[in-house]
Amino acid sequence: MAVRSNLDLSKIYRAPVFQTRSARDAQYELSRQLIDHGLRWHPGDVTASLHRRELDRISLMILQYGTEVEVSPLAFDDFALVQMPLRGSVQIECEGTSIHIAPGEVAVVPPSCTVRLLWEPRCEQLILRIPNSLLKAGDWDHYRLLQNADARAGNCKWEDPAYKMRPDLLEQWVGLLQQAVAMLPAGATNPLHPAWLNHFEQTLASFVYAHQPSMLESAQHAREAEASALGYRPGQCPQLDRLESYIRGRLFAPLSLVDLARAAGVTTRTLNAICHRHRGVAPMTLVRNLRLDAARHRLLSGAPTSVTEVALEYGFGHLGRFSSYYRERFGELPKQTGRTLKEAQYCR
Template structure:
């Protein structure tokens, strides 16, 4: 149980399977969630899946154990709402990318392609929402929905979303007491979907797909691409917040909003995380890589702080990464 997440006790009583066999894990998850390609980046497989079906909604808790990359087929008739309970996840959909740290939530509705990366040991709470339910809510408001491919909910909404998820899971207990609670359960399901619908950007509430929404997404993607390219080309250089804002072509305030929306972190944290990722890749790929030299090469002048940041991001020390490689 995680203090920052909703109470999951009703869900944890509904285990679908637990396995350490890669082929079995892949087949079971595909059967319950969506067809997908699955790439394992380690052998520490300890996959467990819990599932609760309410009425129209389904709630899952999924942990793979090992680090994985998942490439689902396009969703047919549903949207996924993805909340990280522990660890870190990263999602790319239709040219947009967000990092989802512990406690954050994203809405995923890809139109062309989607890729998910999960840190080893991470646990994800997933809500499966049918398009039909969003359609009912849109009809009540007199507008059609153009669902964004990827939307990271603002951090200040975390408590509200956890409360809604707890309410949804709570009605599972209600359904087991007997009686006709269908209308009451429908109320909770519509409440969760209504909350998600209310978070869609105003330009998307009635716009046609590929018009205002596409222009907005394209502009943001271009700025993100420029920022990420600038960072990757200067992994060792001393960079300031103003440098990053100029590279993205936005104000410092705009840069903060852009990074929080698409990566879930502040700009300087994104810079540090990118450098940490590059350092980890060096330690994994090059057997003779020296930890001190690697830290300096990627902009970390203080070895102790580098190790602390590294452990916070990857759950292990740099020397443990090197040891595991051998």
């Protein structure tokens, strides 16, 4: 009851879809509103009702059956369901996992899960239907990289079966939920700008997606790796060793910041911190410096070659910028290095 008293759901309650004492009518209407499903009614009075409002792409519903009922929906691929009992309890069985949720708790049923729900008598739930299309794969590429998760159809792939939201996240979730209800229009049209409404819905969907157990575990591992990496003294950082080995093996190839982070096994933010702490420069500057070092070594080797050939060999397509970077790093132009070497060889 605490959740219901803390939420103003009047805008949803003012939008009834149906109310019936017929089990057959209830199943027909719910199949139209949500998804085809099987229902097994236990003895008792059927007092099924549904209230529903649309934010834009997210649906907010309040559903009750009255009597005890078992619900077996068909598999759904394009949306997730967030369920929060307002009174009574629900048991969720999903792929070998059994979850019991009571008022004050929240459960998430991701797409592509085979699920069975057991509603106890007089249970009433607030249910959010969140389209998977709100989660754009590109927005989560960095974190999905840490998990080795795959994109599917341009959207994010959920990693976990049905799960219960962690208690320490419920206050933030209820705050987002109350904001969503407040954003429901009082009239026929929503006065909010469509772009802002879309942004808010993406935020709400991302909150649910980001706080599934595997994502939280992945984030914790990343934080631990960052703390471990930054704890190394200069010259004793294995992440930096992996990074520099990776760069030296690709001195002529185009490299991105994501490539470097993947090679080091850390986030881009951690990579930046490691490079500044141990080398005093940003990651891409480190790439340039290692290439310049290799180019200088080549010029000092005495091998017959031109400055242009050396520049191109180590990934510098613009000779003027190569010369400028070279002088900044070594205090002389690359042609001066070659000339000095020849003079030293002549004197010998």
